[in-house]
Amino acid sequence: MLNASILSIGDEILIGQIQNTNSKWIAEKITQIGCSVKKISSVGDNYNEITSEIDTLLNISDLLIITGGLGPTHDDITKQVLCDYFNDYLVENSEWLEKIRKQFSRRGIQLSKRNQEQALIPKNAKLLYNEIGTAPGMLFANKGKYVISLPGVPQEVYCIMQDEALKFISDVIGATSEDTILYKNIQTAGIAESTLADLLQVDEKLLGKSTLAFLPSFAGVKLRIGAFGNNQFEAKNELERIKSHIISKAKQFIISEDEKSYSQILGELLTRLGKTIAVAESCTGGMLGAEITSVSGSSKYFLGGMQTYSNDVKINNLGVSSAIIDSYGAVSRECAEAMSECIREKLQADIGISITGIAGPEGGTPEKPVGTVYFAISDENKTYSDVKVFSNSREIVRERAVQNAILMLIKLLHSK
Amino acid sequence: MLNASILSIGDEILIGQIQNTNSKWIAEKITQIGCSVKKISSVGDNYNEITSEIDTLLNISDLLIITGGLGPTHDDITKQVLCDYFNDYLVENSEWLEKIRKQFSRRGIQLSKRNQEQALIPKNAKLLYNEIGTAPGMLFANKGKYVISLPGVPQEVYCIMQDEALKFISDVIGATSEDTILYKNIQTAGIAESTLADLLQVDEKLLGKSTLAFLPSFAGVKLRIGAFGNNQFEAKNELERIKSHIISKAKQFIISEDEKSYSQILGELLTRLGKTIAVAESCTGGMLGAEITSVSGSSKYFLGGMQTYSNDVKINNLGVSSAIIDSYGAVSRECAEAMSECIREKLQADIGISITGIAGPEGGTPEKPVGTVYFAISDENKTYSDVKVFSNSREIVRERAVQNAILMLIKLLHSK
Numbered sequence: 001m002l003n004a005s006i007l008s009i010g011d012e013i014l015i016g017q018i019q020n021t022n023s024k025w026i027a028e029k030i031t032q033i034g035c036s037v038k039k040i041s042s043v044g045d046n047y048n049e050i051t052s053e054i055d056t057l058l059n060i061s062d063l064l065i066i067t068g069g070l071g072p073t074h075d076d077i078t079k080q081v082l083c084d085y086f087n088d089y090l091v092e093n094s095e096w097l098e099k100i101r102k103q104f105s106r107r108g109i110q111l112s113k114r115n116q117e118q119a120l121i122p123k124n125a126k127l128l129y130n131e132i133g134t135a136p137g138m139l140f141a142n143k144g145k146y147v148i149s150l151p152g153v154p155q156e157v158y159c160i161m162q163d164e165a166l167k168f169i170s171d172v173i174g175a176t177s178e179d180t181i182l183y184k185n186i187q188t189a190g191i192a193e194s195t196l197a198d199l200l201q202v203d204e205k206l207l208g209k210s211t212l213a214f215l216p217s218f219a220g221v222k223l224r225i226g227a228f229g230n231n232q233f234e235a236k237n238e239l240e241r242i243k244s245h246i247i248s249k250a251k252q253f254i255i256s257e258d259e260k261s262y263s264q265i266l267g268e269l270l271t272r273l274g275k276t277i278a279v280a281e282s283c284t285g286g287m288l289g290a291e292i293t294s295v296s297g298s299s300k301y302f303l304g305g306m307q308t309y310s311n312d313v314k315i316n317n318l319g320v321s322s323a324i325i326d327s328y329g330a331v332s333r334e335c336a337e338a339m340s341e342c343i344r345e346k347l348q349a350d351i352g353i354s355i356t357g358i359a360g361p362e363g364g365t366p367e368k369p370v371g372t373v374y375f376a377i378s379d380e381n382k383t384y385s386d387v388k389v390f391s392n393s394r395e396i397v398r399e400r401a402v403q404n405a406i407l408m409l410i411k412l413l414h415s416k
Numbered sequence: 417m418l419n420a421s422i423l424s425i426g427d428e429i430l431i432g433q434i435q436n437t438n439s440k441w442i443a444e445k446i447t448q449i450g451c452s453v454k455k456i457s458s459v460g461d462n463y464n465e466i467t468s469e470i471d472t473l474l475n476i477s478d479l480l481i482i483t484g485g486l487g488p489t490h491d492d493i494t495k496q497v498l499c500d501y502f503n504d505y506l507v508e509n510s511e512w513l514e515k516i517r518k519q520f521s522r523r524g525i526q527l528s529k530r531n532q533e534q535a536l537i538p539k540n541a542k543l544l545y546n547e548i549g550t551a552p553g554m555l556f557a558n559k560g561k562y563v564i565s566l567p568g569v570p571q572e573v574y575c576i577m578q579d580e581a582l583k584f585i586s587d588v589i590g591a592t593s594e595d596t597i598l599y600k601n602i603q604t605a606g607i608a609e610s611t612l613a614d615l616l617q618v619d620e621k622l623l624g625k626s627t628l629a630f631l632p633s634f635a636g637v638k639l640r641i642g643a644f645g646n647n648q649f650e651a652k653n654e655l656e657r658i659k660s661h662i663i664s665k666a667k668q669f670i671i672s673e674d675e676k677s678y679s680q681i682l683g684e685l686l687t688r689l690g691k692t693i694a695v696a697e698s699c700t701g702g703m704l705g706a707e708i709t710s711v712s713g714s715s716k717y718f719l720g721g722m723q724t725y726s727n728d729v730k731i732n733n734l735g736v737s738s739a740i741i742d743s744y745g746a747v748s749r750e751c752a753e754a755m756s757e758c759i760r761e762k763l764q765a766d767i768g769i770s771i772t773g774i775a776g777p778e779g780g781t782p783e784k785p786v787g788t789v790y791f792a793i794s795d796e797n798k799t800y801s802d803v804k805v806f807s808n809s810r811e812i813v814r815e816r817a818v819q820n821a822i823l824m825l826i827k828l829l830h831s832k
Binding site for chain 2: 016018023025026027031038039041043053155215224281283284286290292298303306307308310312313362395398
């Protein structure tokens with residue numbers, strides 16, 4: 001197994017100004033190809049602190065991936081730190097200079113001296129091409145240890161990792177015959193954790209040195225296989241073996257065999273069935289439509305919808321009967337059902353789906369506390385509805401409501 | 417200055433399965449009250465690795481905040497590690513046992529032995545009350561160093577920090593007369609970084625030992641003041657002095673003096689002006705409405721809107737003339753203007769706001785490449801429109817479009 005660590009550099013991380021999404025993304029990608037991540041850390045733009053952390057991390061890992069500190073301003077010191085760390089010196093890389101020169105001329109801007117310095121690369125480092133930005137990635141190899149230095153901008157990290165670094169890391173892993181763990185997630189829905197465990201009959205004989213984690217969330221239990229092998233090939237076989245076992249035992253509860261979002265799973269189902277949908281949202285204010293259309297190509301099945309935040313809009317524009325709102329309130333099963341039926345009809349969709357609830361922090365009552373959300377799905381035959389009471393913050397109530405609505409529709413379509 | 421570090425514990429972080437939002441949140445909160453964060457790190461559920469990292473972090477910090485590993489299952493070992501680290505032993509806390517007993521009985525579940533063990537607290541640790549979960553926070557004080565151990569669930573972290581830990585940290589900081597840095601962000605819009613720098617005339621005399629960072633983003637330049645003082649009181653005075661200078665020089669470009677989201681700023685403006693709005697969204701599929709309604713109390717000014725993803729819905733339901741779409745296309749200034757006018761009229765709102773564009777990755781043309789987004793705002797007097805071409809992924813194009821739409825409206829309302 002290739003032991004790896006991830007280091008992010010930047011004061012903005014330490015003061016909590018930005019969410020460090022790079023580390024999570026890198027950890028996920030390199031774990032998938034067989035690295036074992038030992039430690040993830042962040043330090044500020046400080047020469048000694050960066051040097052000391054590189055030392056610590058290289059002590060416990062074969063591969064260190066660093067993000068940040070490669071920009072053109074005075075606080076960007078990663079390149080100098082690495083140069084000193086590896087007793088290297090900077091030389092101008094003519095290919096890179098040409099690339100940024102062209103980049104600037106396309107934008108009609110003069111290449112400043114400061115930006116020109118982005119083409120200075122440590123002599124013994126390999127340049128990793130960066131399609132988007134002015135700083136390239138760099139790869140240092142020294143005494144069996146590898147350091148990959150990347151810019152801090154997430155899009156540039158994704159780009160360099162996908163175009164260059166992941167291939168390199170795979171090759172290093174492939175060249176060693178060391179043991180490997182491969183991970184895979186299988187998403188289930190509609191079955192409790194303990195019932196699923198009984199059904200799968202997980203034991204020593206099934207797992208050997210591999211692992212199977214049960215990760216329950218409000219939306220179902222995710223199974224994480226960690227397949228162990230003495231090399232990549234063996235680990236892949238183990239993964240297939242354990243996956244087949246799970247599928248044979250729990251097929252009817254599996255909604256995805258890949259790491260897919262609910263909106264992707266929904267999109268595939270709707271595309272396969274050739275159905276169109278429309279949404280009517282109250283407390284989520286558009287989040288359901290936003291989530292469904294986060295999938296590229298969703299225009300094939302998503303027609304549109306209405307954000308009916310006020311009761312007037314529910315009645316006058318969507319067409320919910322005012323008697324329903326007067327009798328049951330806007331947050332009610334009856335209102336949700338009417339919303340899904342009205343939007344389906346209005347937009348001439350095959351399926352209408354609605355959400356109405358109390359996201360909070362205000363507006364709750366003893367009968368309908370904050371977090372109460374009603375859902376309805378209407379198709380050519382029937383209207384289905386449900387209610388959930390979520391806890392926690394406004395943000396989480398809304399997020400859970402959206403995921404629950406999509407899951408409800410997935411389950412319904414799955415049974416078709 | 418109180419030096420602090422943050423440590424997150426959990427294999428799920430190292431394999432990139434979850435985004436570590438706790439560290440960012442804690443870093444932000446403790447920085448605001450005057451801590452200097454030295455390092456943020458994450459290690460797995462491994463006894464030796466946790467112990468070794470606690471050692472490293474306590475070496476460089478006076479305060480260490482740990483999240484994760486306090487649950488009831490076998491992989492939760494933080495309590496045992498800390499007990500051993502501080503030569504302490506577990507004793508049952510009767511108050512906490514009573515609390516979780518009540519919690520379980522409310523849910524109608526029997527308190528298992530495993531859950532009962534959540535009431536075992538190291539003898540010399542102070543219990544930090546956790547309103548929501550079954551694991552309390554714990555505070556260890558030893559030889560002038562402080563360790564705060566919190567559960568991993570973000571909501572529980574927020575709750576314990578806000579109810580208990582932040583007050584304690586403030587008191588520790590207040591009791592010392594050491595130097596302090598306080599941070600504050602001021603958001604500007606409509607002025608380039610270099611022009612703003614010239615306008616502010618930032619120099620040694622203004623700053624002294626304090627700092628002023630320029631943080632440009634697609635939406636404007638954020639100024640981050642880092643005000644230095646020999647104690648809290650001095651730092652607060654410095655902060656006020658630098659803030660006043662900035663306001664006096666750049667008042668007309670400041671859209672918020674606090675760390676507020678655009679949707680919060682918009683909400684305050686609309687509330688103050690007593691105006692209502694409605695949205696019409698194409699490529700963002702509901703994200704604009706979702707963002708506006710992320711603010712609690714937004715029902716005062718947000719009436720609703722339409723997600724008009726398909727052209728049929730734009731024409732038949734929203735009321736955009738088919739001639740406009742035939743002549744100019746759905747992604748055009750003309751269509752955006754019509755969308756904003758139609759939704760304003762349809763929902764009887766004071767202001768209509770619309771977005772239509774090509775989020776990608778497909779659907780671009782040489783004239784209108786992927787990332788082209790048209791915006792329009794319509795009020796009782798006039799319809800304003802704009803176009804932007806964003807680059808990068810579908811997700812980023814949509815996110816930027818939403819932020820740009822809100823910013824466009826903020827600027828318009830600001831000038832009233």
